[in-house]
Amino acid sequence: MxxxxxxxxxxxxxxxxxxxxxxxxxxxLYTKRFEIRRTDRIATAGSCFAQxxxxxxRKRGFNVIDAEPREPGLPAEIAARYGYGLxxxxxxxxxxxxxxxxxxxxxxxxxSPANAVxxxxxxxxxxxxxxxEPDGLETETLVRLHRQRHLKKVASVLRQAEIFVFxxxxxxxxTDMRTGTVYPTAPGTIAGDFDPHIHEFRNFAVAExxxxxxxFRSLIKAQNPAVKFLLTVSPVPxxxxxxxxxxxIANTYSKSVLRAVAGELYAMFDDVDYFPAYExxxxxxxxxxxxxxxxxxxxxxxxxxxxxxxxxxHNPGPVQTxxxxxxxxxxxxxxxxxxEDILLDAFAR
Amino acid sequence: MRICFVGNSHLATxxxxxxxxxxxxxxxxxxFFGAIATVFADVAVEDGKLVPxxxxxxxxxxxxSGGRDSAIFTDYDLVILLALDFGLWNLLDxxxxxxxxxxxxxxxxxxxxxxxxxxxxxxxxxxxxxxIRFRNDIRKSGARVxxxxxxxEPMPSQSVLTEAPAQKSDLSALRLEALRRAAHWHDERSLxxxxxxxxxxxxxxEDIVLEQPAHTIxxxxxxxxxxxxxSIGLASLPSPRGDFVHMNGRxxxxxxxxxLNLAAG
Numbered sequence: 001m002x003x004x005x006x007x008x009x010x011x012x013x014x015x016x017x018x019x020x021x022x023x024x025x026x027x028x029l030y031t032k033r034f035e036i037r038r039t040d041r042i043a044t045a046g047s048c049f050a051q052x053x054x055x056x057x058r059k060r061g062f063n064v065i066d067a068e069p070r071e072p073g074l075p076a077e078i079a080a081r082y083g084y085g086l087x088x089x090x091x092x093x094x095x096x097x098x099x100x101x102x103x104x105x106x107x108x109x110x111x112s113p114a115n116a117v118x119x120x121x122x123x124x125x126x127x128x129x130x131x132x133e134p135d136g137l138e139t140e141t142l143v144r145l146h147r148q149r150h151l152k153k154v155a156s157v158l159r160q161a162e163i164f165v166f167x168x169x170x171x172x173x174x175t176d177m178r179t180g181t182v183y184p185t186a187p188g189t190i191a192g193d194f195d196p197h198i199h200e201f202r203n204f205a206v207a208e209x210x211x212x213x214x215x216f217r218s219l220i221k222a223q224n225p226a227v228k229f230l231l232t233v234s235p236v237p238x239x240x241x242x243x244x245x246x247x248x249i250a251n252t253y254s255k256s257v258l259r260a261v262a263g264e265l266y267a268m269f270d271d272v273d274y275f276p277a278y279e280x281x282x283x284x285x286x287x288x289x290x291x292x293x294x295x296x297x298x299x300x301x302x303x304x305x306x307x308x309x310x311x312x313x314h315n316p317g318p319v320q321t322x323x324x325x326x327x328x329x330x331x332x333x334x335x336x337x338x339x340e341d342i343l344l345d346a347f348a349r
Numbered sequence: 350m351r352i353c354f355v356g357n358s359h360l361a362t363x364x365x366x367x368x369x370x371x372x373x374x375x376x377x378x379x380x381f382f383g384a385i386a387t388v389f390a391d392v393a394v395e396d397g398k399l400v401p402x403x404x405x406x407x408x409x410x411x412x413x414s415g416g417r418d419s420a421i422f423t424d425y426d427l428v429i430l431l432a433l434d435f436g437l438w439n440l441l442d443x444x445x446x447x448x449x450x451x452x453x454x455x456x457x458x459x460x461x462x463x464x465x466x467x468x469x470x471x472x473x474x475x476x477x478x479x480x481i482r483f484r485n486d487i488r489k490s491g492a493r494v495x496x497x498x499x500x501x502e503p504m505p506s507q508s509v510l511t512e513a514p515a516q517k518s519d520l521s522a523l524r525l526e527a528l529r530r531a532a533h534w535h536d537e538r539s540l541x542x543x544x545x546x547x548x549x550x551x552x553x554x555e556d557i558v559l560e561q562p563a564h565t566i567x568x569x570x571x572x573x574x575x576x577x578x579x580s581i582g583l584a585s586l587p588s589p590r591g592d593f594v595h596m597n598g599r600x601x602x603x604x605x606x607x608x609l610n611l612a613a614g
Contacts, residue, residue, distance in 0.1 A: 068460075071470045071473070073473055073474065073477060074469060074470055074473045075473060078469050078473070079469075082463070082465070082466045082469070133463050133465065133466075134465065135463070135465045137463055137464075138450060138451060138464065139451070142450075142451075145461060146461055146463070149461050
């Protein structure tokens, strides 16, 4: 009698692939689908965990696009408060696939958000990235001017990227129910006012997340046919849920949806790769060792383990100084990631 | 009271000022250690001393101090760090690269940034100035640390708006041109606000960052012509016509009196 499991490699069996492995170096977990060369123009976007990926790529001398660079000499942690150096442009954290689709739509002028300027006191904020200006701007007009210029930079990023790295973060979002515009944070968290007659909670399903990313892919491919995608799912659990479920249940739903979509996209498109940062940090192989005491923040060891696994597969060798953009030194990126959703802890009882 | 002035080319203004007011302050001893800005790259604060690291710096200190090639800060009650990259002057080229707030000029290539971010850049720039670096090094250097005050570079002369500047170095010309352009568009006050924000941030309670007397300033960012005509610098005496960076002896007198009166408490 023959079994279809006969002769499969050891990484197909739980006993040999998980409990017998060291969490710091799980063998055979990831096989890259395509090369990422140090010279490839890489764009990064996604939830706050994606900031780790961009930062580590830059440290290794990869050519990560920075369309809105910080002023030379300005400390990285200060620039990060203003959204500089976190991603390939100052779009802040892009938590949902809908938000990513909207961003590309705005950049290529196929989408215009509703109620795009929020207020806090006498200051005005870009509702589509309220975290990148901690004190807001002086006028609504200025917010719109800043956004126009930012979107040109976003378009240039999307047109020139050879590899687009995206980390799926959330399925939950707040929308303008009249137009469907999705915001990165709930109105009233950083700025704006929550109005139950206007704002509506959404928890996206697999089909919606999938469709959003497919639509995003089509938009960018129309401008940049050669671009490839590297997807990850953030292992960072939800800070809070607006659903009526326990946050643990809501988190499992959210991550399950995102992981399923990433798998679907991998199966659908040859230009999509999936890197298992989520599996390394958040599944039983790590025995919870890669979370801090709050059981939510990913520890430095966790980040390092993820990146080691990544660079084992994508390893173009030691960086030469002349391989860095403009022959520059290794960047002094901010150590801390910037996460708006941590603000929700302030509302916890 | 013993006071040590350490400064770049603006030190000449202070020296002229001191020469004029010294008879009124008979209980004050003043020393000067100066060098032009490019030479100050070869000067360090080590173990409570101002140490020249090049022969040019050494010779300049000997010339300005009347024979000494280094300053021992514990010999003084008060150290004045004059200019040394700390001033609006060090921020002017930001107007070439950025626009912020409600500025009027929308011509040319520039990055649009928030006022808050621009002020952070200004703080970072001035934090890296020689004046702040020396202040920090002096404070770290020993048990008996004198008071250390910073006196900023004077605002450029308002004559820059009506006359051709003599400053020919790329950076100086660039900065003066940026200021002229800002004034043309009525954007100059936003530069003054950026400097004020940075100065305020960097003023510690025990180490004062002084302010240029208000009555010498016009439109927030210019020194009035009467304090710059006949200006003097370390490199040449008097400064060439069209020097809009250095001030004259009258300004120096005001500056020194301001410092001495504040020191007297």
